[in-house]
Amino acid sequence: MISFRNAQSGFAPNVPYFPIRPKAALWLEAVISPVDRWFNRIYGSRYNPLYQSGTLAVLFLLITVATGIYQLIFYKIATPYESVAGLEAQWYAGRWIRAMHSYSGDGMIVSVAVHVLRMLMQGKTWGARVLAWLTGVGLVSILFFSAWTGFVLVWDQQGQMIAMEGAVLIDVVPIFSEPIQRSFTSSEGPAVTFFFINLLLHMVFPVALLLLVWLHTFRVARPRFLPPRRLTLATVLCMVVLSVALPLGMLPKADTLQMFGEVTVDIFYAWWLLLRGILSPPQIIGVVLGLGVLGLSVPLWWRPRKGEPIESSGVHQPLCTGCTQCYLDCPYGAIRMIDADEDRTDTDKVATVEPSLCVSCGICAGSCAPMQVGPPQRTGRDHLHNAQHYAEEVPLDERTVVVMGCAQGPLPVLEASAPPDTVFYPLHCAGAGHTSSVEHLIRKGVAGVFLVTCPERDCFYREGARWLRERIYEDREAELLDRVDKRRVLLGAYSKGEFREARGELERFRASLTNLGERPVRESTPASDPDCEPREVVNASRWAWWRA
């Protein structure tokens, strides 16, 4: 019924899994993983800026708002260029605050680009993530509009070019009785009202951005808006140093009697100006609108092929104790506590899952001491049952180290070059595994269990790595019980590209187990609760992807 194979040639445990990412995401991962690895080496996974792309974007937004408020005090719509030049002349503040405003805006768009790539790589574009994706597209659009209004406010050559060329594009759509571009041709320049409207928009857009950020993270539990404190401070410091060292300076004043030849622009926002020599204005409009449509339609086509449904978690309510741990642990706020049946005397509340919010991560399964919650065939009971079968089918002895961990991480590569006496036990997410599985394997007399998670700030399901760490080391429910010899359990966090580091840690772990000088205790019949029998055994063929 269940066909376990020797771990050296690829173990296929009886845990249902579906490819939650499109193939293109896996190709993208092949490109990004080595970059992740290098950044992890340099910054460490906790401070790897690539893992903080979303929170860094918010931090940069806050810096631009703060520095923008200062500039607002000195800006004059009647003399825009002169007022900005006055600001630039303030060596003690205005000069570097203006540079910081601009550089932070650039940092924001770079962070957003990285964030988009990571979301695509992780396939977080569909199902319960559609709202976040669509609001993300809105955020990017508003960010661009906000930046363009800011450049125009200076009314230097760059501002003039963005205004003029933007007007040429708008004029492609014949909605105005007169071309907008004509507003920028008179020798007197645009009217004061133009700058007033731009200033107003430049203040309104960031407010819209902040509101959309809230909506963007609306459906996740415990959203983090800022990077870790050290990274936040380091980022702010970097921006200050950069702004002082390389202030922006003033570009030549806008001159409507001067043709656009060599012009200095901010390429992060004015990239579309590169197209103007290659494409006609209608074609550029087509490209920009095409990108917009492409972005909005991503949830429709950047997703696994049809027929591979997300199986929402469920709760076996008669066994629910109402402890709220699954409700607390769910990274997507998909679990609610509702009133228990009237005949329950032990609890007032029981958990229930909102299927439309569930991404089927299975982290709830690892949180539940009675092991009665989780996606079909992936509850805690199923995990324990799998571990029991694993121990029966796979040859384990006192030299064996079981590497158990997230299939999204370096496990597949690690397995390909596995040292002797090492077997592998992949999980949908490390945080989804139940500590009872670890306990069972230790009681079966293996030398140790090496738990491999993704870096906490880059967990595929947000909080799986963190919850597992706390369950192993910090007594978070459902914790690894004290009766387990914790010297034989080690947890490590690695990105997909860090298989060498993971292998090094595995070797050190094995050496430490040898140095213990004690043989592991094997219990022939580990204690188990008869209530913990799983409800169903599923077809192992669903693991074909892993063997492949």
Next chain:
Amino acid sequence: MRWVLRIAVSAILLVALAKGARFTLGEPNTEGMLRLSWRTLGQRVQVCRDYTTEERATLRQHMQLARTCTTSLLPYRLTVQLDDNAPVNLDVVPPGARGDRPLYVKEDFLLSPGEHTVRIAFLPYLEDETSDSGKATSVGAVEAAKASHMQEALQEALAKAPRFHMDRTVRFTAGKIVLVDIKSDQNVFRLQGE
């Protein structure tokens, strides 16, 4: 060592950010430009007639006025001749659904640096004179006037309409724009940036 690497990589990233913020694109211009850009009301045409008794009866009580008027603007024709070339000969019709929005012109011509003879004419015309290059489509008042045999209103407007001419030699410089617009209070062309 790791700290040194961190600082070095961060510095490289920051400098790249600063370089991107000040990216030079395009090439120096080798040509000059003649830009025609103006907006003018041109000449207003108002065609009025009395309502018939039957027409008034169909109107709501508060709209039962004695006369009805249609207002529009005369169309203009723009002709540009640069040296011996005549690159533009187009009809400029008043935009807007009722043909009552101001006329506008926005045309750019690239020219080699040096002196060029520039002849520009911006003249009103009646619809019958529409050239092959375009046809007045928004001259509701003109249509109304024809329909009601009130050609005299159009003729009167045509006689009063301002006319714009320019014929002179202009020196062009690479990268510079010579702007021709209309000095609104005097209804004459104005040349800037020579």
